[in-house]
Amino acid sequence: MLHRASQVAGGTTSGLRRLAELVEEFTHRVLDPAFPCVFAARPVLEDTLLFGLAEAGTTAEAADLLAEAAAAISKEPEQIVVIFADLPGAGSLPAEREFSAEVLRLLRRLDRHDWPQTTPLDPQDPRWVFWFEGVDFFFNFSTPGHRDRRSRNLGPAWTAVVQSRSSFDTFAGADHRARLHIRARLAGYDTVAPHPALGSYGDPGNHEAHQYFLGDGAGPGRPLVGVEDLRPPGQFG
Known part of the structure; x- marks a missing residue:
């Protein structure tokens, strides 16, 4: 279940208490004046973010919460949702990357909607977007395993910050100036250079x-999923 930060404070169950801890740490990091994303503070301060916790750290739980996120974004296109998961062996970047990839593969299998015909299935295409339940998702996966790239470490749990790709463009600004400003701030926050994979949609x-x-390094990026992972759900064995 998804909750606003104000709803989890003082939670009585172990799950809500853990969620409250993670929300508190997330808030602390995002409200740091040095945090590169200048847009992050507003939804935190306005208590508009929705948070969820996959208590057992499974892809199925994460997928269920992301289905809730899709429903929330469908109702409110600018909604931002933050999903946490306590993974076994937290801090292993390869394991956290694979968990993120498995979540995307599972979402594709569960999706009940066709992707728009204008969306290519090849993640290497600059027009590619990941759709789930009729929502054009943008994912930011941040983990405890990110050490040099501090901007991708939002606390002691695997974290997915998700929103509509369209609303992401609205926040960032069509003239790219906001993106350039954020990437300049990254250089002073992370201990590695801004990642070469960062770009503007459609370029x-x-x-x-x-x-x-x-x-966590400066090497070229690679997609979490490939064409073989993005077949229409009915084509999976």
Whole structure:
């Protein structure tokens, strides 16, 4: 179930108490004046974010919460949702990356909607977007395993910050100035250079699927999923 931050404070169940802890740490990091994303503070301060916790750390739980996120975004296109999961062996970047990829694969299998015909299935195409339940998702996967890339470490649990791709563009600004400002701030926050995979949607060299999970180094990005993972649900065995 998804909750606003104000709804989890003082929770009486172990799940709500853990969620409250994670929300508190997330809030602390995002409200740090040095945090690169200048848009992050507003929804935190306005208590408009929705939070959920996959208590057992399974892809099925994460997928259920992301289905709730899709429903919430369908009702309110600018809604941002934050999903946490306590994974076994937290801090292993390869394991956290694979968990993120498995979540996307599962979502594709569960999706009840056809993707728009204008959306290519090849994640290497600059026009590619991941659709789920009729929502054009943008994913930011942040994990405890991100150490040098501090901007992708939002607390002690695997974290997925999701919103509509369309609303992401609204927040960032069509003239790209906001993106340039954020990437300049990244240089002073992370201990590695801004990742070369960062780009603007629609630009010829942009790849959305590379940006979902950034590595901790400066090497080129690679997509979390490939064409073989994105077949229509009925084509999976």
